[in-house]
Amino acid sequence: MIVRKLTASDHVSLQKLWSICFMYSINVEELEKKAEDQKEDPTGYGAFTEDGEMIAGVIGNRLTMNFDGQKTPLVGIGGVVTHPSYRKGGAIKAIMKELLTKAREDGFIFSGLYPFNHGFYRKFGYELSRDLETYTFSFTLISKYAGEVKTKLLTEKDDRTFLHPVYEAFTKRYNLAIDRNKDAFLRATQSNPYAANDYTYAIYDGDDPSAYVAFYKKDAEHESILCVRDYAFRSEKDFIKILSFLSRFSPEFGKIEIALPSDIPIALLSSNPYDVEKKVNSRYMTRVVNCEKALSMMKRYIPSPFVIEINDPFLPENSGKFRVWCGGCEKTEEKADVKMSIQAFSQMMAGYAGFDGTLFRDDVELFGNYETLKMVFPKTATYLGVYY
Structure with a gap:
């Protein structure tokens, strides 16, 4: 299996794959004619056989979202599809690994998606972040x-x-x-x-x-x-x-x-x-792609520094202990005040449950500094405004 960035020549193959999996009709001849004038590459990745057949694809929409009053880069996942003959082969996992790694390198801080199954995307670090x-x-x-x-x-x-x-x-x-x-x-x-x-x-x-x-x-x-x-x-x-x-x-x-x-x-x-x-x-899930940058961007009153440890096995470069203070964040080896999974951290940063709600999770351990953490991570109202 070969995973690579999609190019303009992949437009028709991706549309055909969507047609097979989402079960809707397309006119292949019309798509092929339009593809001749299509110069722009799709913003996503695909998985291919050694013979060049596309077996899976994911679109990574380059979006901007609001975070604490700031316009923040968001990679919005959509069009996730695997040919039925090649399912259970790890194609989407391989694509998501490549896509999120590159998104982090390109400066994206958050990623979001509308899941067909929440448990499937939790494997890649996503967690429920908003109720409609x-x-x-x-x-x-x-x-x-x-x-x-x-x-x-x-x-x-x-x-x-x-x-x-x-x-x-x-x-x-x-x-x-x-x-x-x-x-x-x-x-x-x-x-x-x-x-x-x-x-x-x-x-x-x-x-x-x-x-x-x-x-x-x-x-x-x-x-x-x-x-x-x-x-x-x-x-x-x-x-x-x-x-x-x-x-x-x-x-x-x-x-x-x-x-x-x-x-x-x-x-x-x-x-x-x-x-x-x-x-x-x-219906909406998010994950933090760059924990250090997300923590440093927070525009919140932080009465005293705290240390948070985040475990992100899908993107190990995103893991670590971070010392956070009013206006800054850095990696540290200090003892953590709280330890949590990337799923719990992503949900907390979205304001879905607040710190108190996060403590109900079995992937969160609190060691100290409760009052500060409760103040810094409140439950907040959210809004999307765009379906992608």
């Missing part, structure tokens, strides 16, 4: 917010990039939030009200855009649901403006469905919290 919390509630619960709100319906022909600063301001609140380039932002805020019943509204504070909301109609058994698929706001008051505007659609819809970060207390904002339904989907 989706709420469904009736319009009567937000009727108290009804009022005057200045809005504008956008169409597919309208420029929507003027809303991008709103998204930037919103996502700066949350670790893990992924940057959107122009194309990604335009896809997320697409608005085709007439042909597709897909709507994006800009919301204003005076003459300045301060929020936006994008939604579509979903038909349920006995009612229609207003499904919010994207939104952003500059401040808490601007989120209330979103609720105020959405309350106007009560004649057309029975309920609202919206996914929210955990720091937005929708039940507390509702007139009858009993009527708020919540669905949780634990």
